[in-house]
Amino acid sequence: MLKALIFDMDGTLVHSDPIHLQAFVEVLGPEGVVIDDVVFRNSIIGHTNESIFATLLPNHSVEEHEEFARRKEAAFRRLATNLKPLDGLPDLLDWADASGIHLALVTNAPILNATHMLDIIGVTERFAVKVTIEDVARGKPDPLPYLTALDRLGIAAHEAIAFEDSPSGMKAAKGAGLFSFGMLTGLKAEEMAALGADRTIADFHDRALWEILEDRARS
Template sequence: MSQLPPIQAVAFDLDGIMFNTEHVFFLSGDALLQRRGKKMTPDILRGMMGRRAHEGFEHLTQFLDKPEDPLELWEESQEIFRSLLDQHLKPMEGLFELLDFLEELDIPKGVATSSPRPYLESLLSRFDIIHRFPISLTAEDVTHGKPHPEIYLTAAEKMGVSPKNMLVLEDSETGTRSGVAAGAYVVSIPHEFSNYGDFSSAKFVAERLTDERILSLLAENRG
């Protein structure tokens, strides 16, 4: 690992990396579609995952029998989603351990998500970690959503590092492509709702946030 550029900052995706919200989103999306005589499928979810809300729900409308307003669909989905959070929401395995490790190493960290800011803040507040992310970028902060590299280029700029010195942690193909296009060091951590994606452009694929390769990368390449 000594040949690799030192990792000087870490950018976290939110959904599916920090919290199991993709699981909750699958449940809420399925409930939304069942109201219309449909079911959530991998193809529908794949086209929505990692994208900003209006882009994701524009994709979903293609699978309906009649046209519907993507914004209204999103609002209906959010009502269902919120009703499921208390029962189903959990942090992803190793999240708090990795945050502690980064703070021990004094490596800056931030969140770069396609989700809206109120949603980001509500999730971080639930687990009392909003103060641990002084840098955060949301759907409102960019002109182009993932897989465009804008959000990760901006994250690197805000954390004062070159993209090549920033580790990006992503769970989706869309997010992985965004980080790679920005020139970042991308590690993909897919889960049951995203593991059908193409992660060949990532540096490697891990099973959890505390994968030994991630921890070694951070410890050995601290510059």
């Protein structure tokens, strides 16, 4: 029986990627680093800050990477003041609450960003479990963040459904054994399917989602 829904955050709960791109441009542009859509898609979306800055600033020290990451996240929070939940999210969360299904967040973002975004879209208190990058030794694409969420929820993988939008996130969710929806906020359906997504949906109104939820909730 379905007991939990586990969500990624950026690109899944909220379409925040354009603001992240803007923040990276603001912080790394003066360093001569070009952040275009290709770089953002291939080297940033779904990656940890450790990986991102090691890739984009290979000649800088780890300490410098950490400082750039701090500045970038501060820029993001300053810019991200008008976020909206992905279409259909409030209805899905209401359905989960009414059905006694727990909600969890699993993100490579730092806790300050997660709290900021959840507060802006008004859903902070709805998540029983929140796993951020500070909570785990290894972020996505390692399955550890999802395994940590399952452990905190006290359930098995077959009792939960995950929602992800990035290659690293989908690899993590599938690595943890979760049935996973691929959100088409950044990738195409065929790309998500190639990563292992069990189904792909454009938003949380998608009928393909509700057919599976209603079936699993009855099982």
